[in-house]
Amino acid sequence: MSTTGTTDRGAADPRDGRETAGRLLRAATRSGAHLISEAAALIGGSAVLADPIAGAVYSTPATAASDGVHAAAHPQEHPRHVLRPAAGAVLVLAPAPTAPAEHTALVAATAAALLEVRGQRAAELRAEQMALHTTLLRLLLAGHTTAVTDALGAEGLTHVTVYRLSGRDVPTAHQVLWRAARPSLLAARAVARTLMGRLEGELVVAELHHGCDDGRILRLVSRVSERHQLLAGLAGPLPLAEMATAHADAAAARYSATPAHRVVPADAVGATQLARLLPAAPYARWAGSVLAPLPLALRHLLMVWLRAGSTPRAAAALGLSAGTVRARLRDLGEVLDADLADVTVQAHLLLALRAPTRGEDREESRKPTAGGRGAAAVPSGPARLEALPGGILDTDVARAWAAGLVGGLEPHLRIALACWLRHRAKAAPAATELHVHRTTLAIWLTQCAERLGRNLTDATVRAELHLALEITATDGANDPRALPRRGGRTYRRL
Template sequence: MKTGSVEPAPTSLVKVTRYQVVRRLTRAAAHSDDQLVAEAAALAEGWAVLVDLMGGVVCSAPHAAGPEGVRAATHPQLHPNLTIRKMAGAVLVIAPGTASPASRIGLVARTTVDLLRMRARVRRAEEAHHAEQRLHTAVLHLLLSGQPHLATDVLGGAAVTHATVFRLAGQSVHTAYQTYWRAAQPSMSFANPRMLVCMEGGHELVIVALHGVGHDRHSAHPLVTRIADRHHLTGGISDPLPLDMVAAAWAEAGNARHGATVGRLASAACLGSHALLRVVPAHRLAAWSAALLHPLDREQHRTLETYLRSGSAQAAASVLDVCDGTVRTRLRGIGKLLAADLDNPTVQAQLLLAVRAPAAPVGISSSAHLVPAPPLPTDLLNPDDARRWASALLEPLDRPLRIALRCWLQHRGRTAPAAADLSLSRSTLTDWLSKCGRALSLDLSSATVRSELHLAAETIATPDDAPALLPRRGGRTYREQRA
């Protein structure tokens, strides 16, 4: 033996079947390349070294065999007694024991090389998988920061105009994240449905369906619903919004999630068949919206929509990345252009319906005006149809709950002033509002839901539905009425 060579391990003379060889190598491959090479050396009853093409040792068993393995990989013709197998990027060298049968050494070498190739393919797939996950997160952050053009550039100029945001949370959110990637195999490929799938803040699964105008929530919705149910997650869904409004959709989905039960998805506009976007004929709604919002440019339209969807100037400022004062200044200018009082809750509800309306055909040039009465403009529904819609929507509520809900909506969802008008304690009013939400199966934290409930409550309101005429039930439920 030459100086510096490694003696093969003593022969054990233990008979090992082909099945046992493959099973032992496969089990070792499940752990690491090191363990696989070590198992190959044990089965060969000698030593084994994995060498890369640059002449470096990747792993060896035993460690002292590394230099000998490199020499053999570099000059295989000088080592006829060794088993040397080449593969992409590396060379496997096995030194058999003195009594190891040649058939076993050949099987060990072939199986080890196959398993090393398989592990390399898995590593490449995982690297590509992680790179795509990072790409999805980068595109999401571009959209949230109000840079849709950069986001679509990253997508390869994909012809998408709108997005629907899903936000899910729960103890099994990381498992759900991996499940979604395996099941949906989200991709940036133009030929496939485009979905961004990300983990945000380490505790929230975010899915953004990218689509064209008129597409509702894309194909992601049924799969997200199944995953929320299977992994006991709570989730919120936004309305489909233009790409430059993804930050508003993000806030909408987050607000909707707060009202969701475990295993369910809550929509920002979960009125179902009672939703005005389904009740009002689409062509009427589109024409009315276009005529109403005609005076606004793109920035003003975006400011107004963000304000109405988020529910306050402060929340809108966060989404638009400007200060509160800037939002209020813009809103004053918008109010003048629309000749409307933007502090009026009925006007706000009408405007939110207008900004959510489908796009109108090109050529609409007429104008419309906002007026609090009737709450639902006759351009959309005639008075009889409007009353039937409102009565069906609010049918589950008795008169006290309906009066309390109407008063709360008139105060734009503020509990303290509404409770004072109703002569109720805030805790009592909060409890009543919870009963309203359960009876209607609606999330009252959604600005969209509140706006349509407000229009319905005002449509069927009578003079007897005033807070001062709230039926008294006695006890400590009510505060002492003011003179």
């Protein structure tokens, strides 16, 4: 936030400390912005309150914001600036050349002290405000959208973007993000409102807006995640009525976050490159036939389960017990007539859930063929998840994609990866079938991740790799019995 000066009075007499303190005190009773503006007027220069996460909180004049933030980060490059720590931020003053050093020091010390007082007063109210935010978040998740928008006075805000952050330093990160975002429930005609609170040990941030956000909260979440070593998932924008869906999607996306990519959007999880290469019409027909028996709620449960990679994680993301998720998955297996524990079934399910559903794809699928028969007709017999019908993966484009992904793996790495994936990413049974030590398998999997440039802890990446290995498999190429061996139980690169 930036402000312009509110005072045209020149600098006070440097010998009149009481007048200087009085002017700063009167400004501080109004707002932090007025305090910074008065400090700038008193030194005849600029004043900036720079936060390490949010950047310039207040700046007078507005054009001094970037210079003030840089001075706070690199004080040695700005010897004429006066810096004082204040309320978790840094007060940066750039006095006019004629301003006495003693007067500038007095303004800096007084303004910093008043900012500390304002910060302590805000901290006293913060606990109650945070509790209110948490309550509003719970109401949104329970579907009480109108009650929340009425309480916020934000009837025009129609969409929400949700962030879910986890890590050891969540309490501290909550305080830091609160100070940086400065969420307000009282702003009139705001273009966006931010709610944040801790739910079940994680930090949840919901930004309510008019359909798209300006990226400010995303930038703050990214900086906080990096500084406090958190992992975050984001979902949205979605309509406010779909807050619960966004909440679950953000949790599923968070399980794909890594120290290298700390904030992962939900639409980047499971949105495989392969799905965009498949022929739209037969792909959409097959997916529609497979998923036809499932209502949207169960499709969502399947997607979260496939993204999360395990039942406990899916249960945490959905807010259900692990037993409930297992029971629903058993029912889903019966409805789909498929073994959901099979890695091929899981990979095909992920493809089905990511199939195009746009109107143009449906229209294309209805076009008649040369023989006069509608292309929308489902292939003879019920669609199966164990094997895809012809014309979907058995194409030159799909084979080229698979070869580009896994074609460069050495034989022993390919066999080890295929075996590990068949055992649902469990090292012990895979190592037993390969007749190698688990440490050896772990080394090989690390080498696979490096060669492929992929995160093997991501369940959707594993599904992609399984499909690629199946597409490119020749006779016995993935068979553990074909593992190159040398020296008994010692396996070396040939």
